[in-house]
Amino acid sequence: MFKHILVICVGNICRSPSAEFLFRQKLKHCDIQIHSAGLKAMVGHPMDDNAMRMLEARGIDAATHRARQLEPGMLREADLVLAMEREHLSAASRLAPEASGKLFLLDKWRDASDIPDPYRRSPQVFEHVHAMIERGVDSWLNYL
Template identity: 30%
Template sequence: MIKKKILFVCLGNICRSPSAEAVMKAKLEKHQLNDKYLIDSAGITGFHEGSPADHRMQQHAFQRGYLLTSLSRPIQIPTDFYKYDHIIAMDKENMSDLTALAPDNFNSEKLSKMTDYCTHFTHDSVPDPYYGGAAGFELVLDLLEDACEGLIKKLESEWICFR
């Protein structure tokens, strides 16, 4: 079976996108769908390359049962644009950066924002919690849990259409 490949992207790949990766993997496992998808995360910048997720984000995620095990990496241009079926930005700035970084013949339909998949929250982005307190990290997880469920529903409806 060919797996659908999803890349979550934020600025530094130490808070939001590694959390999205962990939440999505956990949700796919819960729905027994993990064999159908390849999930990864990256950052617009390589400032934190090789570093684990922010310890505060790890702590909040762990309290909800998520393990943030990936190491930060920058998006690889143009490789990631061709490798992944869906590239999902955490906010408008990340989306703008991804659009600007995309190769000339890149299919922009692969790009979307994480909050496009929310079904309960109406936020237009997943805010960066890095400079805030505990509530910011909790909000990130709330939004990601909602959006990952919505994304799974969308992707699974696409699978049904292609059968």
């Protein structure tokens, strides 16, 4: 059983925190810690307004989120690391090679597609990406 899940993307203000908070909502009755971080995090920044609105529409308050920089220790401590893109998997593997066996795409159980970065894009792009993230999160629930 996974006790600590880490979700990663680049800035840690759109995709990975969206997945983090969706997982938290869907796993609120489980003893699983879920966190997120970014490969080039906008450290200390809150979630992007569009990403936050997508969560608010589902009754999720993510106002407490602040972006964190991914560090090797985070990868080592996590039982499962989920990334938005293949490039993120490669970067995380270079950062902590010993964590390679627990690195997977968020979309692994669906199309194994990269989930594109919606940052500075239209609200419609955010809606599309959020739907992809939600499907990815839902697809992992059977394995947690």
